[in-house]
Amino acid sequence: MSSTRQLFELAGADDRVRFSPYCWRIRLALAHKGLPVETPPWRFTDKEAIAASGQGKVPVLVDGERWISDSWTIAEYLEQQYPETPSLFGSAEGQALARFINQWTNDVLHPAIAGVILPEIFQILHEKDQDYFRHTRETAFGATLETLAEQQETALISLYQILKPLHHTLALQPYLAGEAPNFADHIVFGAFQWARLVSDSIKLPAEEPIGLWIERMLDAYDGLARKAPKAYED
Amino acid sequence: MSSTRQLFELAGADDRVRFSPYCWRIRLALAHKGLPVETPPWRFTDKEAIAASGQGKVPVLVDGERWISDSWTIAEYLEQQYPETPSLFGSAEGQALARFINQWTNDVLHPAIAGVILPEIFQILHEKDQDYFRHTRETAFGATLETLAEQQETALISLYQILKPLHHTLALQPYLAGEAPNFADHIVFGAFQWARLVSDSIKLPAEEPIGLWIERMLDAYDGLARKAPKAYED
CATH class of the missing domain: 3.40.30.10 (Glutaredoxin)
Incomplete structure (x- = not known):
């Protein structure tokens, strides 16, 4: 079978x-x-x-x-x-520390990105998902999608602010996990891939540490993430 | 020699x-x-x-x-x-991921704690340091120590908010590095030790994940951190 x-x-x-x-x-x-x-x-x-x-x-x-x-x-x-395949964590402490990165991404980075792109996500959803999405997201954020759209500039400023530790880390090494990416990089990059596939509102200078790392992640694994179709033409 | x-x-x-x-x-x-x-x-x-x-x-x-x-x-x-002594990082990816924790602590946690305790630090300084401290800190924060003291309640709310990823991580494992502390724990605990030695303004419930981890870190290394004299009687 x-x-x-x-x-x-x-x-x-x-x-x-x-x-x-x-x-x-x-x-x-x-x-x-x-x-x-x-x-x-x-x-x-x-x-x-x-x-x-x-x-x-x-x-x-x-x-x-x-x-x-x-x-x-x-x-x-x-x-x-699949212990014989390349490790996602590398070591016990690598896995433990990736937990913190996982929580930071879920608790801080995702809400900050969502504040910018939720109204744009709504536009590209399947019709049958729109009511569900509007209801769950407006409840979570305590604001309508239309209000969030009006506040996008403020949301972008908050996002750029919370990226500081990521910026400073990636200024010192090519990947979060060091010389090569592992699941810690997958976790954080997933957030930026989410953003770039549904919106072009988030501008990260391509020559700065986060922008350079995003390019490396787009190239990784035979360009898997770069090949993914966007919801809009650019 | x-x-x-x-x-x-x-x-x-x-x-x-x-x-x-x-x-x-x-x-x-x-x-x-x-x-x-x-x-x-x-x-x-x-x-x-x-x-x-x-x-x-x-x-x-x-x-x-x-x-x-x-x-x-x-x-x-x-x-x-000293490669023959217990490792501070455990592995290459352990060291790389500790870099992010280092940057998060410096860029996010320290400013949030400083916002609460700077006025109290000023009180316990050697006289010869007071002008230097006031000048450098007031410049960095764009506020006088007296203004910061008035805003302490707001600063505490911000601090508790930014602790979310730490809280969620330590709810899942005893130390940031996993089953035992390493330099990632030293980095973050240093911030709480700083706070507790100069101030009792920051209250973290002893039965919650961060409070429990602080107790474990106070006990570690033969109670080294717990034995340190505080600047005030409690």
């Missing part, structure tokens, strides 16, 4: 537009490990398609008989299940 | 009060490596005493003939010079 590996990925109205930052972490992690995968498109409201995972969000990885959800849990699963 | 190792440490009016967060990183790093050290007290205005280091700030480590400044540089020096 040929075991098919599948990663359910959030898609926009256009099947080819895959913009979830959490899904990108796993796409990059699978590429890092050289593990092929099929990536069926999924929408926020397709709860039944991933019911076997016991919850309602992507990424969901189906590996043979196993259904695994939550990007960090999937990364740990891949690390344990 | 007996090679004496010395760490110049910032002191308050009271010689025994050693409150610099950057100096604490190195005290803990030396303890981690089991390297004995003498710790002469130093004040902000004692520039001549450390002139041989080529700059004017502490920590300065004098190891035999070598003078080394900057806490990160000192940690790298110790790691290279």
